Amino acid sequence: MPNTSGLRHGGMSFIDRYLGVWILVAMALGLALGRVIPGLGEFLSSMEVGGISIPIALGILVMMYPPLAKVRYDKTAKIAADKRLMAVSLILNWIVGPAVMFTLAWIFLAGQPELRTGLIIVGLARCIAMVLVWSDLSCADREATAVLVAINSVFQVFMFGVLGWFYLQLLPSWLGLQTTSVDFSFWAIVTSVLVFLGIPLLAGLFTRTVGEKIKGRGWYEEKFLPAISPLSLIGLLYTIVLLFSLQGEQITSQPLTIARMAVPLLLYFIGMFFIALFVSRASGMNYAQSASVSFTAAGNNFELAIAVSIATFGATSGQALAGTIGPLIEVPVLVALVYVMLRIGPKIFPADSTVPTNSNKETIQS
Incomplete structure (x- = not known):
């Protein structure tokens, strides 16, 4: 697992060792702030440009920059030419994922049209942000993840509205179910992709190109990348605090709604992850590629x-x-x-050179 801090204890950084704890603390802090500070959610919501919250956007950009700065962009053309990897990811993301979420939404929320529609929209928004963090933490193929994220972004621009029409109007009418009238803003989708992927992607490409040219690849990967790695976790925790503070009062005042939504979401995230892992392994991909495909398929662009x-x-x-x-x-x-x-990888992918060992799980820096 990548080291995100210089504080180390027994080989693994102190922050890495308790990563799950810090994330839960950030979620709890955000919910608490949303409850105890009157008007905080409204204040944060007011700081928007083109429908994008500036404070949240800053957190996401900081979070995404280190993983994209680590990408070896000279390898991406070869990865993009891997038809097996591309086909599996596209099918999982744009056919299987939305279909699974649609099915779960109607099974668990048939009598809650607003929540059901919202859940289907979550399923249509394929992940282009946090998956870079999960990929990095799991020692996946970061170049493959970057390519898959870029492809998801292109498909998101052109397919989000089409799939929204299909899953909210056309398919329900075929099945004799209630339909939902929607009119998604094309430019809202384009803006989201350009801000949340375009800016950190260009920043990562620029710093790698300039850094290697001026100081060399050795300096860039051994000095610069370890120095900026903590930014990813800082940005992640900051973003989580803001996201949960925005809706803190609404979330904490409706615990039954949260519980009802949690069931289909849990089934979706876990189900898509293991479906993708099984398909990737069965198609002959290695550990690193399978991890990239699995987290890309399981995650969603909730922004x-x-x-x-x-x-x-x-x-x-x-x-x-x-x-x-x-x-x-x-x-x-x-x-x-x-x-x-990280735990099951060695068992599912025996003798695979891309499987992280116990030592490099704890000491990998970039």
């Missing part, structure tokens, strides 16, 4: 889901609440799956 739900249905709508509950469940579940992947 986009929340933004689209608010723009389409309103900030206080059930759809927006469903989008907010998404990260409440996703973050701790995917952190747990990082540890699961």
Whole structure:
């Protein structure tokens, strides 16, 4: 697991050792702040440009920069040419994932149309942000993850609205179910992709290109990358605090709604992860590639889901609440799956050179 701090205890950094604890503390702190500071959510919501919260955007950009700065961009063309990797990821993300979420939403929330619609929207928003952190923590193939995230971004721009129409209007009408009228903003989707992926991607590419040219690859990977690695966790914890403080009062005042939403979300995240892992392993991918595919398939772009739900249905709508509950469940579940992947990897992928050993789980720096 990548070292995110210089504080080490028994080989593993102190922060890495208790990563799950820090994330739970950040979630609890955010919920508490949202409850005890009147108007905090409204204040944060007011700091928006083009539907994007500036404080949250800053946290996500800081969180995503280190993983993208670590990518060896000279390898991405070869990875993009891997038809097996591309085909498996695209099918899982754009056919299996939305279909699984649609099914779970109707099974568990048939009588809650707003929450059901919000859950389906979460399933349509494929992950382009936090998956970079989960991939890095699980010692996945970061170049493959970067390519898959870029492809998801392109598909998100062109397919989000189409799939929204299909899963909220066309398919329900075929099945004799209630339909939902929606009109997704194309530019809201484009803006989300450009901000949350475009900016950190360009920053990562720029620093690697310039850093290697001026100081050499050795300095860049042995000195610069370890120095910026803590930014990823700092940005992650900061973002979690802000996200949960935005909806703190709404979440804590509706515990039964949270519990009802948690079941399909848990089934979705865990189910998609293991479906992707099984398919990746069966198709002959190694540990690192399989981890990239699995976390990409399991994660969702909740930033986009929340933004689209608010723009389409309103900030206080059930759809927006469903989008907010998404990260409440996703973050701790995917952190747990990082540890699961590191534990079961050697058993599922014996004699695989990309499987992290006990030593490099604790000491890998970049």
